Amino acid sequence: MTDVAADRRLGKRPARDITAWDRLKVNRNWLGAWYMVPAAAFLLLFLAYPLLLGVWLSFTDTRIGQAGEFVGLENYEWLWEDSVFWMSVFNTLLYTGVASIIKFAVGLYLALLLNRHMPFKAIIRAVVLIPFIVPTVLSAIAFWWLYDSQFSIISWTLRQLGLIAANINFLGDVWNARWSTIFANIWRGVPFVAITLLAGLQTISPSLYEAATIDGARSWQMFRHVTFPLLTPIIAVVMTFSVLFTFTDFQLIWVLTRGGPVNATHLMATLSYQRAILGGYLGEGAAIATAMIPFLLAAIMISWFGLQRRKWQQGGSDG
């Protein structure tokens, strides 16, 4: 039985219907949504808005200092006919393809090496990271000197050894410039691949190798049947990032060659910058940048399927 007087003494208010607002106030999902607002606002403002603005610009004839009008696909039609654009696409694919494959091979090799017991392991691991921690522009400038047509230490050394008669024109010749920039990119990108794969290698239980040793596996078989399959999830992540970073590379090329000689090293990113910012044709530059999106999406899709949890990773626990 309800004692009304007791209720009053205890300060209870008379009951009223619970409104939707009352429910909302104690709803954890509602609260959670509010917690996400700052992050969502940040992403919208600094990622989604510029991206959409860029795509929109690519459909206009905007120039610096002159608001443009919607021109439909005109920029893209223009690019379709533009041999420089197509060369930048070719360069980007070559640059990304060659550099990524070599970065993967060298990075994996280094990771396997660093995963062994050897003297001064910690120091060597730190040394391997150096190319990664030096700011890109600094290392690009260092490469610029290495590749200099007059003062290149590489040319000098080869000349002293009597292997060449004249300096190598590293950045002045079309293919020399392509290989030189690719080499610089590899030098810079290997540590990331190596250290990440090393982290992956260290998650593989040593007892698996012992079991494989007793099962009679040689070192190649151990790599083929134990290390590589167990490393594939990490490889997928690392190579996705590596490909994305390489594809969108800008600093290295800009410092070394600015896209030259005769556009031979222009990547889509550098060409876009040149047309949009230096040339002032924002619409056209935006169209080049937008044209990168399908390639990047393709790379992400490939890794998405590669990254999906493999069957052996599913179900059960480690317990």
Next chain:
Amino acid sequence: MASVEVRKVHKRFGSVEVIHGIDATIEDGSFVVLLGPSGCGKSTLLRMIAGLEEITQGDISIGGRVVNNVPPKDRDIAMVFQNYALYPHMKVFDNMAFSLKLAKVDQATIQEKVKRAAGILNLGEYLDRYPRQLSGGQRQRVAMGRAIVRDPQVFLFDEPLSNLDAKLRVQMRTEIKALHQRLTSTSIYVTHDQIEAMTMADKIVVMRDGHIEQSGAPLQVYDKPNNLFVAGFIGSPAMNLLAGTLKSKSGARRVETDDGVALPLPANAPGSEGQRVVYGVRPDHLSMGNGAGGLDIEVSVIEPTGAETLVVGRLGMAEVQAAFRDRFAFKPGQRVPMTPLLDKIHLFDAGSGQRLT
């Protein structure tokens, strides 16, 4: 089938010597348990037999052949690891078939051998699963299956049950023992669990700090521990060990503890008058009642396990445990008379820790 011979084996990691010249013989077809606390070198010894660790000094031979420089795969051994070490990306079948595939055995033989091993271990319906999809006990069986498939002369087990829960451990213990009786291959089993050792072994090798403290049949080690370490390590609950001095009083010999408690001894007890000794009596060798040489024990805790009643009490300053098949309802603080069974008394020299015979 093969015996394993360990002769004067030393193992050093850098400047630290972890095994100090061990000699042991593991007879053909026997089940030998290397038992000791963690860090005693038992796993290192096993890994040296497997070929996973180099032998610093001495010889290990399997089936009469010195294997110091023989690679693991050619030693004709198989090993079951504590964490099972199953290849997570291979199905059960492939895990078990891996060594055969590497040895380029033909498909039909692989099928037959894996199926046979799976049959022995009741794994038939799991061959198509990945290790993650199995329970702990099933993974344990796959690990054993991988060993069986190799048809080795010697099975090596490195604490294979310590990742399982208590109930499963008891069950797998029986299974491993039954498996050994069926396959009759020489088995070397490392554990720190003395119950596992007692129940499974034909022979126990008790190790401590890189030395062998005692080896022998389980009951022999239990009944006649060579020294204080073995006495305290084997048996659960552990043997009561009470320090005191050998004295004779009116013709009867006894041990007097430092707080003046007189512990009874049989007439033929070894040792000389005035010798410092440790008096050992197992909890189940104390009987209730005030016989000759009865002890006055003050109960502090009663632990009924159902089958037995464990009484923890004080004798003078020392803590004493006694186990009884009967159920008693003592209260803490109650004084209870107990009498040691005189023919079950162990005496150890207090200085050397060695058994007095």
